[in-house]
Amino acid sequence: MELKENVNLQKLPKHVAIIMDGNGRWAKQKGNQRIFGHKNGVKAVREVTEAAAEIGVQYLTLYAFSTENWNRPKIEIDALMQLLVSTIHSETKTLLKNNVRLMAIGDRESLPLSVQNNLQDSINQTAKNTGLTLVLALSYSSRWEITNAVKKIALAIENKQLSHEDINEQLFSNYLTTKDIPDPELLIRTSGEYRISNFLLWQIAYSELYFTNKLWPDYRKDDFYEAIIDFQNRERRFGKTSEQLSDER
Ligand code: FPP
DSSP, X not given: OOGGGGSOXXXXXXXXXXXXXXXXXXXXXXXXXXXXXXXXHHHHXXXXXXHHHHHTOSEEXXXXXXXXXXXXXXXXXXXXXXXXXXXXXXHHHHHHHTTOEEEEESOGGGSOHHHHHHHHHHHHHHTTOOSOEEEXXXXXXXXXXXXXXXXXXXXXXXXXXXXXXXXXXXXXHHTSTTTTSOOOSEEEEOTTOOOOTTSSTTTTTTOEEEEOOOXXXXXXXXXXXXXXXHHHTSOOOTTOOHHHHHHHO
């Protein structure tokens, strides 16, 4: 029996977020440059996108480039940006064929123009798709996003468009780059690291966390299904007791 058949389609997480990690180590293990790992990571991106779309997950967010990644050697940053441009360009057809809508979160203005343009082009082309929404986190970090939201709220108060009394969780969420995207129920991180690395800190308040030792370029559909099945076997209590949950069922 295939692993996919063990996924309960009635209990799917609406939104899965992934910290793709381990490209550099994967390449090093093979005696190659780090960018070789990133290039092979694209296959894993394709696999999880397909896997998520096949079972009916509605949102998949991939941490593709963090604010902190700007501190990497220029040669690696340039190669990653080039890889993003070529991948987005070459995969748009596949996204269209599979009814996938592309979105992006993060400080897009800090990206090279070639990435911004390609990204916007693909976002426009896929905007009407109704299947999976693939969200790329690019030049993204939570602290950047939260600071940015606070600045925008402060400005709105200064301009008398908002009163401090209006601020609540819902309003704050609307000032984040993830506005209109539901919070992820499941966060996966590859490569055996147990960190969140400044990713979706506000949004993962109630997410289930799943860690695997697999390095990202080795990540395949079955690994994704395994994480979903693990998620489905957990009890999500949101601060309530098990007994309360049984009574509600
Ligand atoms: C983390 O591995 C990976 C990244 C910072 C980049 C991920 C990018 C891709 C998979 C390529 C293109 C993606 C898309 C969405 C088109 P690492 O370099 O931190 O690995 P290490 O921890 O082993 O050094």
